[in-house]
Every structure is written in structure tokens, then in C-alpha cells.
Amino acid sequence: MIVTTVTVRVPAKVNLQLSVGPVRDDGYHDLVNVFHAVSLFDEVAAAPADALSVTVEGPAGVPTGPDNLAARAAALLAEHVGRRPDVALHIRKDIPVAGGMAGGSADAAAALLACDVLWEARLGRETLLELAARLGSDVPFALLGGTAVGLGRGERLTPVEVTGEFHWVFGYADGGLSTPAVYAECDRLRAAGEQDSVWPQVSDDLMAALKTGDAEALGRALHNDLQPAALSLRPSLRDALAVGRAAGALGSLVSGSGPTCAFLAASLDHAAELAAALNDSGRFAAVRPVSGPVPGVTLV
Ligand code: ATP
Structure with missing residues (x-):
């Protein structure tokens, strides 16, 4: 059978x-x-081609050369199976770029699955997860999806039991924040004694909220140690988060290294109301209601 194009859909994360x-010691x-x-x-x-290429449809700021994480994923998979990475990758981006929602990692995970299918490599989930971890700490989760605890650099994953569905509204900022810059600011704040550094533990309150599907408890348990650093680099996020709280969000936080803000709603209807209030505030470049958890990479 001649396979022409394999298309894979991949979610963002919060x-x-x-x-x-x-x-x-390793930094x-x-x-x-x-x-x-x-x-x-x-x-x-992913479509057969004479050489590796990447085209991107959507926001600006995504590299189309070998630096693109999807291209790196295709090259790594090709090396692993001992073939040339002769594939044309076309990325349709809806996940904000440098927004703290792991869009690049998501594209890498999608390219791994798409090339695995296109090249009939059939590597299986464990090998794909191993290759994913070599590409970046957030890439294995994009393969898995759902809700999961990541330990180590975030790549050692254990799925978490979740009851029901949660409704969120995401507020995008104009322009991104660089993940390494946010970690560096976190280190700086800690060295200056402005933020504590304690050994991280999985939150029992968070796990209980997810297991029982209790949105109010989930709202109270949301926590991001990178938030002070993101707010320090982008002070306008403080007011942006306050807008969501004033509009009745059950919880709010900066997503990952930011600058996207995530607001938890009580229901689908509440998410629509919250989205309207966030839009009216004029503090966000765009506002998107979404739900979770959803599965990881999926063939379309
Ligand atoms: P994270 O949440 O994992 O910290 P992020 O969502 O903040 O990441 P990304 O959108 O993944 O950030 O992209 C960070 C940078 O990676 C971009 O500024 C871009 O230069 C580069 N990049 C490489 N490949 C991609 C890709 N496929 N999509 C988006 N950015 C990419």
C-alpha cells in the first residue's frame, strides 16, 4: 500500500x-x-518527499529549518530506524508560540507518531516515549495526553485518575516568554531570597480534587512556582490574572513559563461568561475557552 499523507492532531498542555x-549539578x-x-x-x-522540509501555517515566529522541533523529531526517528528523513512536514498551529503551553513539544510528539506511521516503523509506545524524552522534557506528555504527574525533569510520567471534565479559559498575551529566561529569573529571585526553594512534592489536595472531579477544590490547588518569575519579567500579567479572579474564575495561574494565563470555570456556561468578561477587559490578545483532559497525539 502506498501511504501519501499521515495527519496527526496533538493537544496543548497546562x-x-x-x-x-x-x-x-547538570543545570x-x-x-x-x-x-x-x-x-x-x-x-x-507528514508526506513522502525528497528531503526533510517544514512548512508552518499560523502564527509567526516558528522556525522552518532543522531547529523546528518537529523536524528534529523526524530526524531522530529516521536515525533510530536507519533511514533518510525524507519527509515534508506541514504544521497547522493553533497553540500559541512561546506561550507556556508546550506547542513546540506537541509538534515534536506529533511528528514522531506521523513519521512512525508514514515509514511503517511501528516502534510502539515505549520506544516513542524514549525518543520523545530525548527531544525535550515536555514531549513524552504530548504523546500520552490526559493528566499525568511528571517527575525528574518532567519526563518520568505517571497517569493521574481524573473524574469528569474541567472547563478552562486561556488568555493569550501579545508576544511570548522564553522558557530558559523564566527559569533563570526564578533562580535569580531565589538567590536574592525573594522566593523559597523547597524540595517539590506532589500536592495531595490537587490529586484529591482531580479524582473527585471537584472544580472548586482544583481551583484552590493550582500552583506554579514559575509564576513569580513570569510576573517579574511581565508585570502586566498581575492585572491580567486579577481580571479573571474578579470575573469569578475558580482558580487562575500562569501556564508553565507563561505568558498565557489559565482560568478555571465552574461549567461550560461559566467558561463562556468568563471568556466574554476576559475579552471585554481588553487585557488579552485573544481568549479561548477549552476543556480537559483530552487524549494525546491522535491520528486524524
Ligand atoms: P514550554 O511550555 O514547553 O516551555 P512554550 O509553549 O513556551 O514551551 P513553544 O511554543 O514550544 O514555547 O516554543 C518555544 C520556541 O521554540 C519558539 O519561540 C520557537 O523559536 C521554537 N520552536 C521550535 N519548533 C517549534 C514549533 N514546532 N512550534 C513552535 N515553536 C517552535
Whole structure:
């Protein structure tokens, strides 16, 4: 059978808990990272070609050369199976770029699955997860989806039991924040004694809220150690978060390294009301209601 194009859909993530430990000898931080996949998707299509190429449809600021994380994923998979990475990747981006929602990592995970299918490599989930971890700490979760605790650099994943569905509204900012710059600011704030650094632990309150499907308890348990650093680099986020709280969000936080803000709603109707209030505030470049958890990479 001649396969022409394989298309894969992949979700964005928000971190329900992001606890950052002290810097390790290798320069990384030990993390407790509770990932939650939400219904905001990129699509990656892989088609046979003479050489590796990437085209991007959507926002500006995404590299189309070998630096693109999807291209790196295709090259790594090709090397692993001993073939040339002769594939044309087309990325339709809906996940904000440098928004703290792991869009690049999502595209890498999508490219791994798309090339695995296109090249009939059939590597299986464990091998794909291993290759994903080599591409970046957030890539394995994009394969898995749902809700999961990530330990180590975030790549050692355990799925979390969740009852029901949660409704969120995301507020996008104009322009992104660089993840390494936010971690560096977190280290600086800690060295200056402005933020404590404690050994990270999975939050029992968060796990209980997810298990029982209690949105109010989830709202209270949301936590992001990178938020002070993101607010320090982008002070306008403070007011942006306050707008959501004033409009009745059950919880609010900066998503990952920011600058996207995530607001938890009580229901689908409440998410629509919250989205309207956030839009009216004029503090966000765009506002998107979404739900989670959703599955990870999926063939379209
Ligand atoms: P994270 O939440 O994992 O910290 P992020 O969502 O803040 O990441 P990304 O959108 O993943 O950030 O992109 C960060 C940078 O990576 C971009 O500014 C861009 O230069 C580069 N990049 C490489 N490949 C991609 C891709 N496929 N999509 C988006 N950005 C990419």
C-alpha cells in the first residue's frame, strides 16, 4: 500500500502544579509537574518527499529549518530506524508560540507518531516515549495526553485518575516568554531570597480534587512556582490574572513559563461568561475557552 499523507492532531498542555526544586549539578531543576492536556490542538501532516522540509501555517515566529522541533523529531526517528528523513512536514498551529503551553513539544510528539506511521516503523509506545524524552522534557506528555504527574525533569510520567471534565479559559498575551529566561529569573529571585526553594512534592489536595472531579477544590490547588518569575519579567500579567479572579474564575495561574494565563470555570456556561468578561477587559490578545483532559497525539 502506498501511504501519501499521515495527519496527526496533538493537544496543548497546562501545568496544574509546577513545583521547581533546586538546580541540579547538570543545570536542570528537579520538578513536580502535573500536566493536563486541553482541547487546543496543532496538526502535523507528514508526506513522502525528497528531503526533510517544514512548512508552518499560523502564527509567526516558528522556525522552518532543522531547529523546528518537529523536524528534529523526524530526524531522530529516521536515525533510530536507519533511514533518510525524507519527509515534508506541514504544521497547522493553533497553540500559541512561546506561550507556556508546550506547542513546540506537541509538534515534536506529533511528528514522531506521523513519521512512525508514514515509514511503517511501528516502534510502539515505549520506544516513542524514549525518543520523545530525548527531544525535550515536555514531549513524552504530548504523546500520552490526559493528566499525568511528571517527575525528574518532567519526563518520568505517571497517569493521574481524573473524574469528569474541567472547563478552562486561556488568555493569550501579545508576544511570548522564553522558557530558559523564566527559569533563570526564578533562580535569580531565589538567590536574592525573594522566593523559597523547597524540595517539590506532589500536592495531595490537587490529586484529591482531580479524582473527585471537584472544580472548586482544583481551583484552590493550582500552583506554579514559575509564576513569580513570569510576573517579574511581565508585570502586566498581575492585572491580567486579577481580571479573571474578579470575573469569578475558580482558580487562575500562569501556564508553565507563561505568558498565557489559565482560568478555571465552574461549567461550560461559566467558561463562556468568563471568556466574554476576559475579552471585554481588553487585557488579552485573544481568549479561548477549552476543556480537559483530552487524549494525546491522535491520528486524524
Ligand atoms: P514550554 O511550555 O514547553 O516551555 P512554550 O509553549 O513556551 O514551551 P513553544 O511554543 O514550544 O514555547 O516554543 C518555544 C520556541 O521554540 C519558539 O519561540 C520557537 O523559536 C521554537 N520552536 C521550535 N519548533 C517549534 C514549533 N514546532 N512550534 C513552535 N515553536 C517552535
